[in-house]
Amino acid sequence: MHRSSRLPQGFEPNALSAALTRLRAEGREVLDLTVSNPTRCGFRYPEAEIRAALSSPGVLTYDPDPQGALAARVAIADHHGHGLRPEELLLTASTSEGYGLLFKLLGDPGDEVLVPSPSYPLFEWLARLEGLDARPVPSYFQDRWHLDLGALESAVSPRTRAVVVVNPNNPTGHFLTQAEWAGLTRLCARRNLALLVDEVFADYPLEPPVDRLASALLDPHPPCPVFLLSGLSKVAALPQLKLGWIAVRGPGALDHLEALAFLADQYLSVSAPVQAAAPRLLELAPILRQQILERARINLAALDEVLKGHPRLTRLPVEGGWTVLLRRPALDPDEACALRLLEATTTLIHPGSFFDLPGDGHLVLSLITEADRFHQGLSRIFPLL
Ligand SMILES: Cc1ncc(COP(=O)(O)O)c(C=O)c1O
Incomplete structure (x- = not known):
């Protein structure tokens, strides 16, 4: 075989x-x-409340929306704030699945995505399984971690489709600065690249950096398409419930959401119970x-x-x-x-x-x-x- x-x-x-x-x-x-x-x-864990959230009447009905149940998206938009609207969100079964959908959306076999290094070791395989190559671009440590914008720019090839950043990064804990964000979004706009921002750990700031970018959503009109990923695994410490999401901002956002909804419609992988429970779980x-x-x-x-x-x-x-x-x-x-x-x-x-x-x-x-x-x-x- x-x-x-x-x-x-x-x-x-x-x-x-x-x-x-x-x-x-x-x-x-x-x-x-x-x-x-x-x-x-x-x-x-507030066990009784979590069990009750997972036992609402909504658990017994199936009314799939490829973008995800509206009530769940309203609650997620509320959780993020910064003017995020439910129509800018698409639900997934995990952040990892979100990467899979985005790599399918953005690349053809043999295309490349740039990923920060050091970082979360799953990127190489998540990209490879969609036929893409993840090219690591080293960040560097000098008093604190820095994104190397020059190295990113030099790593862009005619096959590069997207840049991935993790804010704050795992395992370095590096939050992007406002200046790094401005430089990164300008670079992506100039080179026609999408920007994927993984903010699963954004609710866990610890030591004070200067000029931290608390969330990519602080930028309401980025000059390039921005896909923000997060999920209940870290936001609610509930990885077993399998709920993630993608928020889309920037040029063409609603078009990209339509295409993502088409992709998600082929799987409809997010369970009805977790969607029904999401508003209470986020509370x-x-x-x-x-x-x-x-x-x-x-x-x-x-x-x-x-x-x-x-x-x-x-x-x-x-x-x-x-x-x-x-x-x-x-x-x-x-x-x-x-x-x-x-x-x-x-x-x-x-x-x-x-x-x-x-x-x-x-x-x-x-x-x-x-x-x-x-x-x-x-x-x-x-x-x-
Ligand atoms: C940076 C980062 N993104 C995504 C994930 C995976 O999240 P999920 O459980 O939603 O797939 C992890 C898991 O540790 C992670 O460290």
Whole structure:
């Protein structure tokens, strides 16, 4: 049987995943400092209210709208504010599905999208599965992270169709500045590119950057088409409910929405129950967001306290999001270091290389880990760094 060349050649786990599977099979308890699934982090969910939201009469009717139920879009528009209108929104089953729809909309096989590096490692595959190439363009760190507009401009080829940015970025926490936004939208307009802005973590600002762009929606009339992605996974800490969305602004927005609705109509993948529940779930979401922000602040403070006793180690500033980057002397490659820590201390951290951090010397920790586990994990791994 022929298999599409869009897929990987093999499905071998990397050394770290293989070691993790082996330890768990041996019954060893692993202290996971990479956990990004909020349902596993000891947060207090308003369970009765969530169950009630998922049991409304709307759950039993099917009246599909390819753009998504209007009441859900009204609630999402309200959540974002900045004058966003329900007709500028299209619902998806996840942010990842949103990327899939956008890559189908924007490119033909062999076309390219530019993605920031370091960043969320799924872009390469989300693009490849739609027949596109994701070309990484390095951002750089100097006191804070910066988008390299010059490098982006040079990376544009006749096949480039879009630029993807994550605001704030995962795992660097970098929020775009107003100046970066202006430069980026001008570049996209000049080179006839769409701009995809992933704002799944925008509700989680942490340390103060100067001139933060809190949301791309602050710009009501961008000079290029802007597609903003978000979803309940992070906004309401409910990844299991599978609801994401795309907001469209800029030239041709309503045309692009019509085309996206055509694409979504082929699947109609968003379930009626989650659409019916969305307005209530968004009302409940601040309860979770508050706990997550508090957890991230507590863990950052604990990390800073422990770092005082380890002058060889530092951390990068965290403008926003759920992760922190730890810097260490690169005595061994990051992946080897993560494997060494896992085997010696049964504590799991991610090597920077998983997110394309340049060179060695970066480890990635989740800030939503339960506070006592986070602290325990740090005291296990720091003596070995
Ligand atoms: C930057 C970014 N975008 C999108 C997603 C995926 O969100 P969803 O669960 O809505 O597909 C993640 C998940 O961690 C992410 O880090």
